[in-house]
Amino acid sequence: MTAISPIRPVRYWDGIPVPFITAWSKEEIPVQELVKVHRSSGTTVLGLRGETDLERQFGVSWMRMPATRGGRPQHGRVHAPRQRQAMSRLLCQLCGGPTVGTRKDEWTLFLAASADGHPLLSGERTESPPVHAACARLAVEHCPPLRTRGWTAALARRTPVWGVAGHVYDPLTLRRLPGAPQHRDGMHRIPFTDSRRIRWTLAARLVITLGDVVPVTDLDALADEETAVIRAVR
Numbered sequence: 338m339t340a341i342s343p344i345r346p347v348r349y350w351d352g353i354p355v356p357f358i359t360a361w362s363k364e365e366i367p368v369q370e371l372v373k374v375h376r377s378s379g380t381t382v383l384g385l386r387g388e389t390d391l392e393r394q395f396g397v398s399w400m401r402m403p404a405t406r407g408g409r410p411q412h413g414r415v416h417a418p419r420q421r422q423a424m425s426r427l428l429c430q431l432c433g434g435p436t437v438g439t440r441k442d443e444w445t446l447f448l449a450a451s452a453d454g455h456p457l458l459s460g461e462r463t464e465s466p467p468v469h470a471a472c473a474r475l476a477v478e479h480c481p482p483l484r485t486r487g488w489t490a491a492l493a494r495r496t497p498v499w500g501v502a503g504h505v506y507d508p509l510t511l512r513r514l515p516g517a518p519q520h521r522d523g524m525h526r527i528p529f530t531d532s533r534r535i536r537w538t539l540a541a542r543l544v545i546t547l548g549d550v551v552p553v554t555d556l557d558a559l560a561d562e563e564t565a566v567i568r569a570v571r
């Protein structure tokens with residue numbers, strides 16, 4: 338019996354790999370139909386009109402977006418549902434295949450752009466899902482921001498969910514509040530413990546904490562280890 342490789346074929350556009358979590362031009366964000374939902378517990382929360390179970394996860398409503406991967410890739414724009422799927426199931430952000438079971442130990446690889454060589458540290462929060470070592474190697478070779486600005490990689494043994502990044506709305510008017518200036522996409526990062534603000538957040542990214550982090554500099558060695566593990570399983 339031959340098992341399917343956890344590393345999936347990566348999509349390319351103009352010779353550049355397109356990450357699984359990248360949004361495409363036909364995946365435009367529609368107008369979000371926001372409503373106030375009165376709970377039996379007596380609290381009122383933000384919701385989407387006609388919300389399905391899939392659209393409310395981790396106790397939060399999630400931004401609606403079509404998932405067609407049609408048109409042209411929009412590098413730098415993240416597809417909210419695919420980011421959540423990748424982060425919650427530890428799928429590779431480049432190819433979309435599972436990263437769990439691709440190492441002998443229980444560590445998971447993370448890769449981030451880093452202009453100043455700042456390493457990923459234990460306790461750091463990230464919106465960037467994990468990556469296979471082979472896919473990380475591909476990304477640092479071909480993805481312009483990583484090639485030009487530099488990158489940092491680390492293995493993390495613990496990856497607990499921390500909260501979400503999203504847009505926060507005024508509970509009275511349902512107007513979107515200004516984003517945090519330090520967030521690249523003008524969102525707020527809200528921990529699940531912030532019950533007051535998370536109730537009025539429309540989530541667009543799942544955020545995790547990296548725990549027990551070990552920096553990685555040699556992606557080639559890690560990719561070779563990964564190949565050996567995948568071969569042994571198959």
Ligand SMILES: [Zn+2]
Nearest residue numbers: 429432469472
């Ligand atoms: Zn991958």
